[in-house]
Amino acid sequence: SETKANNFVRTIIEEDLARNKYQGRVVTRFPPEPNGYLHIGHAKSICLNFGLAQEFNGQCHLRFDDTNPTKEDIEYVHSIQQDIKWLGFDWQPNLFHASQYFEQFYEKAVFLIKKGKAYVCSLNEEEIREYRGTVTEPGKPSPYRARSVEQNLDLFQRMRNGEFEDGTHVLRANIDMAAANMKMRDPLLYRIRHAHHYKTGDAWCIYPMYDFAHPLSDAFENITHSICTLEFENNRELYDWVVAECETEAVPRQYEFARLNLTNMIMSKRKLLRLVNEGLVEGWDDPRMPTIAGFRRRGYTPESIRNFCDMIGVAKANSTVDLGQLEFSVRDDLNFKVPRVLAVAKPLKVVIENYEEGKEENIEGSLYPHDVPLEGSRTIPFSREIYIDRDDFMLEPPKKFFRLAPGREVRLRHAYIIKCEHVVQDPETGQITELRCSYDPNTLGKTPTDRKVKGTIQWVSAAHAVPATLRFYDRLFTMERPDLAEGEFTQYLNPHSLDLAEGFVEPWAATREPGTRFQFERIGFFIRDTKDGRDVHPVFNRIVGLRDSWAK
Numbered sequence: 001s002e003t004k005a006n007n008f009v010r011t012i013i014e015e016d017l018a019r020n021k022y023q024g025r026v027v028t029r030f031p032p033e034p035n036g037y038l039h040i041g042h043a044k045s046i047c048l049n050f051g052l053a054q055e056f057n058g059q060c061h062l063r064f065d066d067t068n069p070t071k072e073d074i075e076y077v078h079s080i081q082q083d084i085k086w087l088g089f090d091w092q093p094n095l096f097h098a099s100q101y102f103e104q105f106y107e108k109a110v111f112l113i114k115k116g117k118a119y120v121c122s123l124n125e126e127e128i129r130e131y132r133g134t135v136t137e138p139g140k141p142s143p144y145r146a147r148s149v150e151q152n153l154d155l156f157q158r159m160r161n162g163e164f165e166d167g168t169h170v171l172r173a174n175i176d177m178a179a180a181n182m183k184m185r186d187p188l189l190y191r192i193r194h195a196h197h198y199k200t201g202d203a204w205c206i207y208p209m210y211d212f213a214h215p216l217s218d219a220f221e222n223i224t225h226s227i228c229t230l231e232f233e234n235n236r237e238l239y240d241w242v243v244a245e246c247e248t249e250a251v252p253r254q255y256e257f258a259r260l261n262l263t264n265m266i267m268s269k270r271k272l273l274r275l276v277n278e279g280l281v282e283g284w285d286d287p288r289m290p291t292i293a294g295f296r297r298r299g300y301t302p303e304s305i306r307n308f309c310d311m312i313g314v315a316k317a318n319s320t321v322d323l324g325q326l327e328f329s330v331r332d333d334l335n336f337k338v339p340r341v342l343a344v345a346k347p348l349k350v351v352i353e354n355y356e357e358g359k360e361e362n363i364e365g366s367l368y369p370h371d372v373p374l375e376g377s378r379t380i381p382f383s384r385e386i387y388i389d390r391d392d393f394m395l396e397p398p399k400k401f402f403r404l405a406p407g408r409e410v411r412l413r414h415a416y417i418i419k420c421e422h423v424v425q426d427p428e429t430g431q432i433t434e435l436r437c438s439y440d441p442n443t444l445g446k447t448p449t450d451r452k453v454k455g456t457i458q459w460v461s462a463a464h465a466v467p468a469t470l471r472f473y474d475r476l477f478t479m480e481r482p483d484l485a486e487g488e489f490t491q492y493l494n495p496h497s498l499d500l501a502e503g504f505v506e507p508w509a510a511t512r513e514p515g516t517r518f519q520f521e522r523i524g525f526f527i528r529d530t531k532d533g534r535d536v537h538p539v540f541n542r543i544v545g546l547r548d549s550w551a552k
């Protein structure tokens with residue numbers, strides 16, 4: 001999109017460039033932890049970091065923040081790369097892993113110990129918490145703060161050597177147990193974790209904490225603007241402390257922006273992982289998931305997600321964006337791109353009694369409306385028996401119903417005007433099983449002059465239509481902010497988030513490859529699913545409805 005919404009980070013970069021702060025360089029990074037699939041919140045961060053680098057002719061690094069061995073996996077590394085590429089960004093040649101700096105982190109830790117700025121603490125977790133104090137009460141120093149540099153060097157080396165159990169010792173920064181900012185009360189720098197790391201294997205049994213590894217990684221990579229989300233605001237003081245005390249050559253700066261929240265969604269990898277593990281969705285790429293993989297499978301375009309991220313801007317205060325805005329963005333994008341075809345979600349058989357039995361016509365139908373600058377058409381078979389949608393017929397129609405009803409006429413899209421002559425009902429249930437109609441042979445591509453027929457409906461030829469499953473999606477959660485709700489967030493899952501319809505599509509649509517997007521006229525935008533129904537019986541996912549049905 002051309003419109004650039006408010007972005008305070010851009011302003012900061014412009015000012016830095018004006019003052020020649022980093023010799024004109026702009027280097028950002030996107031630092032995902034490979035412990036889950038990326039979600040739309042990450043897309044926001046990707047668009048921001050890669051977008052700013054592009055805009056200022058700089059670089060954006062992709063750095064896997066892989067310092068926690070127990071939750072990370074190569075599957076996530078691969079999915080993250082795939083998702084960033086799909087969004088349209090390229091990190092090459094700047095691919096990094098925090099784990100590649102394990103030796104350098106260790107050296108910096110030793111450097112701090114030698115300066116008297118770090119010590120090995122042997123309090124247990126609970127004691128550490130007690131000693132830390134509260135927001136209103138200062139903490140008190142750990143008794144192990146008094147250890148000599150020699151003792152600390154020896155213990156830290158032995159921690160690395162694997163001589164101690166998990167949790168017996170930690171390395172802490174020696175700062176200020178009375179600091180107003182709790183993060184500065186001798187924060188942990190290293191902990192013991194006898195765990196296999198997906199990349200470094202069993203080479204290490206001590207792992208650095210985020211607050212130590214992150215600023216150092218930024219410094220090692222010459223990052224100029226390290227952009228993170230607001231909850232790290234209090235960590236900035238520690239970030240600056242680590243960079244200053246480790247005396248790194250480069251001095252990166254951290255800036256915080258508001259994380260993206262979407263209504264009726266959750267945006268935490270930990271919670272999304274639970275949905276996957278507990279079988280509450282079909283996987284990370286379930287089209288109802290707020291993951292990039294989910295949106296991709298649902299049929300969202302990369303452009304629509306990028307435009308959405310631009311449109312909502314970069315804020316300093318947390319807020320929740322209406323899911324409707326994202327839907328607006330994809331509808332707006334697809335509107336100018338995809339062919340319009342005919343499909344019927346809830347089939348009702350119609351027999352056109354005055355149409356010759358066995359006769360077939362091939363009707364030419366344009367694929368795009370006049371206001372879309374694309375051209376193309378296909379042929380649509382027409383015959384005596386067709387299906388229309390049940391919702392397009394009413395026995396006793398209200399006043400403004402312009403579709404089919406007993407004795408009334410309607411236009412079949414691209415084809416003739418038909419009139420309902422008889423309604424066939426099941427004698428026992430009253431269920432409507434079939435309509436007997438007539439057609440006006442003079443109405444193909446012609447508007448009758450003697451009467452006005454207002455409605456136009458979609459249809460498919462019964463003998464030619466291809467049976468297909470249409471998946472309709474609704475919000476994953478019934479609550480606007482399930483993350484803030486009381487109790488288990490899973491209790492707010494929408495039981496109707498997926499609705500299946502066994503319908504029909506016109507033959508041309510069924511010959512399109514999985515991954516093709518369409519508008520099924522009057523039903524919505526759809527994509528042929530890339531996983532299910534690839535060979536026979538195609539499956540189509542509704543990407544979004546034609547207008548905002550949630551506006552109320």
Ligand code: ATP
Binds near residue numbers: 034065269
């Ligand atoms: P989650 O809490 O969902 O697990 P995270 O922040 O722990 O997210 P990371 O892998 O560390 O996940 O995130 C990589 C980057 O993406 C970070 O810089 C983080 O700030 C950013 N990010 C994560 N979630 C959001 C969000 N909802 N909005 C904007 N940026 C986000």
Ligand code: MG
Binds near residue numbers: 033
């Ligand atoms: Mg993180």
Ligand code: MG
Binds near residue numbers: 269270
């Ligand atoms: Mg997290």
